[in-house]
Amino acid sequence: MGFFEMTKTALKTVLSRPATILYPYQPAKKTGLTRGHVAYDGSKCISCSICVKKCPSQAILLNKEAKTWQIDRFRCVVCSSCVDTCPTKCLSMDTQYTAPAAAKGGEVFTITYVKPAKPEKKDEPNQ
Amino acid sequence: MTKQIIVPFGPQHPVLPEPIHLDLVLEDERVVDVIPSIGYIHRGFEKLVEKREFTEYVYVAERTCGICSFIHGMTYCVGVEQIMNIEVPERADYLRTIWSEYSRLHSHLLWLGLFADSFGFENLFMNAWRIRERILDVFEQTTGGRVIQGTCKIGGVRRDIANEKLAEMSSNLDSIRKEIEDLTNVFLHDDTVRHRTRNVGVLSREDAYHLGAVGPTGRGSGVAIDLRKTGYAAYGKLNFSMVTDSCGDAYSRCLVRCKELFSSIDLIQQAIRKIPDGPIEVKVTGAPNGEFFCRAEQPRGELVHYIKGNGTKFLVRSRIRTPTLSNIPSLIKMLQGCELADVPVIVLSIDPCISCTER
Amino acid sequence: MITQEQSIIPIDVGKLIGSVEQCRNEGYRLVQIGCTKVGDNAFEINYSFDKDYVLKNLRITVTAEMEIPSITGMYWGAFVYENEMHDLFGIQVKGINIDFKGTFIRTSVKYPFGVTIVKGEKP
Numbered sequence: 001m002g003f004f005e006m007t008k009t010a011l012k013t014v015l016s017r018p019a020t021i022l023y024p025y026q027p028a029k030k031t032g033l034t035r036g037h038v039a040y041d042g043s044k045c046i047s048c049s050i051c052v053k054k055c056p057s058q059a060i061l062l063n064k065e066a067k068t069w070q071i072d073r074f075r076c077v078v079c080s081s082c083v084d085t086c087p088t089k090c091l092s093m094d095t096q097y098t099a100p101a102a103a104k105g106g107e108v109f110t111i112t113y114v115k116p117a118k119p120e121k122k123d124e125p126n127q
Numbered sequence: 128m129t130k131q132i133i134v135p136f137g138p139q140h141p142v143l144p145e146p147i148h149l150d151l152v153l154e155d156e157r158v159v160d161v162i163p164s165i166g167y168i169h170r171g172f173e174k175l176v177e178k179r180e181f182t183e184y185v186y187v188a189e190r191t192c193g194i195c196s197f198i199h200g201m202t203y204c205v206g207v208e209q210i211m212n213i214e215v216p217e218r219a220d221y222l223r224t225i226w227s228e229y230s231r232l233h234s235h236l237l238w239l240g241l242f243a244d245s246f247g248f249e250n251l252f253m254n255a256w257r258i259r260e261r262i263l264d265v266f267e268q269t270t271g272g273r274v275i276q277g278t279c280k281i282g283g284v285r286r287d288i289a290n291e292k293l294a295e296m297s298s299n300l301d302s303i304r305k306e307i308e309d310l311t312n313v314f315l316h317d318d319t320v321r322h323r324t325r326n327v328g329v330l331s332r333e334d335a336y337h338l339g340a341v342g343p344t345g346r347g348s349g350v351a352i353d354l355r356k357t358g359y360a361a362y363g364k365l366n367f368s369m370v371t372d373s374c375g376d377a378y379s380r381c382l383v384r385c386k387e388l389f390s391s392i393d394l395i396q397q398a399i400r401k402i403p404d405g406p407i408e409v410k411v412t413g414a415p416n417g418e419f420f421c422r423a424e425q426p427r428g429e430l431v432h433y434i435k436g437n438g439t440k441f442l443v444r445s446r447i448r449t450p451t452l453s454n455i456p457s458l459i460k461m462l463q464g465c466e467l468a469d470v471p472v473i474v475l476s477i478d479p480c481i482s483c484t485e486r
Numbered sequence: 487m488i489t490q491e492q493s494i495i496p497i498d499v500g501k502l503i504g505s506v507e508q509c510r511n512e513g514y515r516l517v518q519i520g521c522t523k524v525g526d527n528a529f530e531i532n533y534s535f536d537k538d539y540v541l542k543n544l545r546i547t548v549t550a551e552m553e554i555p556s557i558t559g560m561y562w563g564a565f566v567y568e569n570e571m572h573d574l575f576g577i578q579v580k581g582i583n584i585d586f587k588g589t590f591i592r593t594s595v596k597y598p599f600g601v602t603i604v605k606g607e608k609p
Binding site (some may be wrong): 164165170173174298336338339352355418422431433443444446452455456458 | 517
């Protein structure tokens, strides 16, 4: 015969702290691995466009002549495929969630990478 | 001559986690017949396989469902690996098993909360979800995502868990087990819960087998089928026993799921003790050419992924058959003859995951 | 490695009812009915049955105009798969016990999976 099985749990929860967080007034719980949004460093990007091919939702657009790298935050599913496959590690995963926006569209970054000059070649002995 | 009226149940209803529509034909408070109608959340995943490469399709397969997402991704990867004859390293197998069992804990705790909500016990609902938060914290600390994990890939897993972290997870499970014991004590021994769930939605063993009931819905009626016994991932090396009950009513399905919680905690602790060191992935080249039916045990039952490839990097067909689609005929049989006030309890007792049903 | 045994047996449409009845008498349970489009107007339909974790598939090849008999006489729960197959692929199935006549899954394009783009096309 069990009528008051819940009493112990009910008393414990009444007398302890609330389990909820008043987000966004208090910061959300985060860990080191949390996938928030993709962060881009224009000074390291070599425009190889591997991230464009690997993105499963086609959120990244690269324009080599105009030197712009564009990501559509609404299409991005934060899967971190681009972060894992970037050869120069210019993409990283930030723990802050994407900020809310009023209109859809891409966020454009400029590429400021300058290829370092090659050292002078020695003269070849035979033609 | 009793008049028959038709009452629509859903698609918007406070107890339903996802939209499904049932037309209930009533004679005075007793349900005589049920006509289901789905299609509210059909997203056409199976057509998307023609536009995404087979390595990228893992992300699509994972997003079929939010509650059982890891197992969808894992079943797809195991299916493609069988077609391409790839052997996954042992550590990856054990990691996949650990994440699958955490998924099962998460899903059953979520269901316990919703079930308590269906007969109005909100305090119990919130307490079940408070324990679920601790499981989601573990997911976030090890994979980066609370609901969609994104760690399975063809050839292994993408992230590793350090051995110290595994030991910490194992000792946390002991305190989670204490809290779950208190919770299931209320579900199984409280008289108010028993009055609402005993002899409600009875399904006999014969009916359950031939209508195709799978998972805890079938095991609550005595149909002893659990796909983990076929030994995919690391289940072949771990010991566990199947949980069944013979009564076939909503109380037995609740009992089966409560006992499976303890069985999952046991499996995770066994896997953490036995996990070997080693690599977590294997390089994949080429494209799948062939077909395979891959089956796995989701928290709701038996999941079937049929994958067919023709040697290019786009698959020809990927068909997903989820357990809730198979449980709908059993639901119709259970609802015939019950009272109107029992309809939410019965609909929730099969654990409907409609977004899986109509990918 | 996993030990999921399975076998695929191609049969004629005429022998379908006889084979399904034999499966029912031997105690198999229905797992799924799946359809794949192969070629311009040909569909392959797989009926999967399972007993003791061994999967047995019966496969028939039909065109969109052929009518296939329903197996709901033997397996009452098969109407879910047959209605879904009709709504998505356009396969005509005769004699389903609960026939939704095209309203089970409502899509804006009728029979959407009947059209296939097999080569990869970027949107």
